[in-house]
Amino acid sequence: MPLAKDLMHPSCAEEKRRHKKKRLVQGPNSYFMDVKCPGCYKITTIFSHAQAVVPCGGCSLILCQPQGGKCQLTAGCSFRKKHH
Numbered sequence: 001m002p003l004a005k006d007l008m009h010p011s012c013a014e015e016k017r018r019h020k021k022k023r024l025v026q027g028p029n030s031y032f033m034d035v036k037c038p039g040c041y042k043i044t045t046i047f048s049h050a051q052a053v054v055p056c057g058g059c060s061l062i063l064c065q066p067q068g069g070k071c072q073l074t075a076g077c078s079f080r081k082k083h084h
Helices: 012-017
Strands: 032-036 043-047 062-065 078-081
Touching (some): 043 062
Antiparallel strands (some): 032 078
16 A cells, blocks of 8 residues: 655655754754845844844844844845855
């Protein structure tokens, strides 16, 4: 009797939901991102799970607040993931 789902070829959405150590290929959930300040439009690199408040280098506006897991960006800030 065949299984209802293919264990060797899971879907991408299913793999993202799994714990980082239980995926077929282990990988971290964290990443670096470029954040653009809404005031001076300067780009700052921030870690996704930052544990401290990150101010903008140009205008000292707070870009993100720590939340226990991923940091929360200030309203108006835009970001993109950095790829290595």
